Amino acid sequence: MASSANTTEIRIKGIGVSPGIAIAPVQMIGSRFEEPESHPIVADGATAEKLRLQAAITTTRVQISALREQIDETVGSDHAGIFDAHLLVLDDATVLEEVVRTIDSRQINAESAYYTVINRYLESLRKIADPYLRERAIDIEDVARRVLRNLRWPSGGGMEGIRALDLSNACVLVTHELTPSDTVGLDRERVLGFATEAGSATSHTAIMARSLNIPAVVAVRDLLDRVHPGAPALIDGYHGLVILYPNEETLEEYRALKKREGQLLKKLRKLRDAETATADGRRITLSANIEFIEELPMVKAQGAEGVGLYRTEFFYLNESELRSEDKQAENYTLAAESLKPHGVIIRTLDVGGDKLFPEHFDEPEPNPFLGWRGIRVSLARPEV
Structure with a gap:
């Protein structure tokens, strides 16, 4: 990709x-x-509309289940x-009953x-202070878009968003936000990376991008x-950087970095299953x-x-209430x-200092780095 000389x-x-480097238009x-x-x-059309809704919900359920199976096979059950x-959102009885009442009334x-x-519901979620709960609005929106698409095109012929793109050439995708199913549907041969205005490191979209090894920068x-x-x-997924109209010097720097990245990954793949030991043979x-x-x-x-x-x-960064x-x-x-026979070393809650959760651990003090933190919190709050 050539740089723009006049920009x-x-x-x-x-x-x-999601780490990695992507260079493309x-x-x-x-x-x-x-x-x-x-x-x-x-007149008397409410019954027909409710049947249309039921059909769209059924089609959407099949589509989401197929996506789940795809991710289970390619990435793993944890991500699936x-x-x-999404299926729980789709089949939420309270929401569907309210939709039916709205059609009737x-x-x-x-x-x-x-x-x-x-x-x-989305407007209410977006007003919540907790960033993790705000991110769940994207999941609800993801499901809702699919339902609306299936209402509009019940035969499945409708295409919008990611699926409607004419990706004849490699590109980096730029958009306001991506949903998890958008991310799963990306053509990895064409979409080399993406950047969004919305999103966070804890969103399901971010998790899917890391799982699929797609360089990504959000927010x-x-x-x-x-x-x-x-x-x-x-797109520089390592440093969270989007560079528009990169000059020739920047392109050369990142091309060299990308080449080194590829060489390193190739070496690491060869070593992945090798026994780890020091030069003198100590395991x-x-x-x-x-x-x-x-x-x-x-x-x-x-x-x-x-x-x-x-x-x-990170449990507590992502939850509005303390986990039981x-x-x-x-x-x-x-x-x-998941990891047996290997072990898992779990660090107890490292709260305090630079990791403050005032809604749960409100103990103001002059220097939080030297005061009530770490193991002191765990001993004082055994219910945590």
Whole structure:
């Protein structure tokens, strides 16, 4: 990809959620949750609209189940669980009953009724302070888009979003946000990486990108206002950097880095199953550090012998309430079962200092790095 001689290089910082480097022209895609056309239904038409809704839900269930099976086979059952959550959203009885009531009371088409109800839930979620719960809005939106698409094109002929892209050439994808199913559907031969304005390191989209080895940067503010389709771009998933109109010096630097990256990965793949030992023959154990349960498939794929550090404080970054002992035990058991006969070293909650959770551990003090933190918190709060 040639640099643009008459355009100044632009560097925009975001959050790198999946390592790697991608260099290609930009492909842009709109991804906002848009309201479908609303129209009144004919007399006695409510029954037909409710049947349309039921058919769309059934089709969507089949599609999500197929996605789950695909991820289970290619990436692992831990990641496939994301789509179990999508199925729960799809079949939520409270939501579906409210949609049916809306069709009856307002005498409107199923698309409009479904959008109205779902959008009300989405708006409520987006106002929540907890970032993890806000991220769940993306999962609900993912399911809702699929239902609306199946309402509009019941024969399955409708294409939008990722599937509608004409990807005849390699590109980096730039959009407001990607859903987990969007990410799974990316053509890895054409989409070399992606950058989004929304998102976080704990989102299901980020987890899927890491699992599929797609370089990705999220939370890039005002990205869509600063780029146009076909613009030369570079995604640096290591440092959370999007470089638009990279100059020749930058391109040379990153091409060299990408080449070294490829050479290193090739060497590491050869060593993955080799015995780890020092030069004098002493056996050592090479383990992984993890923060999320979803990283377990990568631990096994890279040949690590268990987990040397499981950082449990990320439970509390991702939950509005403290996890019960049963929930923690379930999580740790899953890790141990997945990696046996290798071990898992679990670090107790490392709260305090630079990792503060004021909603759970509100103990203000002049210097939190030297005060109530780490093991002191665990001893003082055994219920944690």
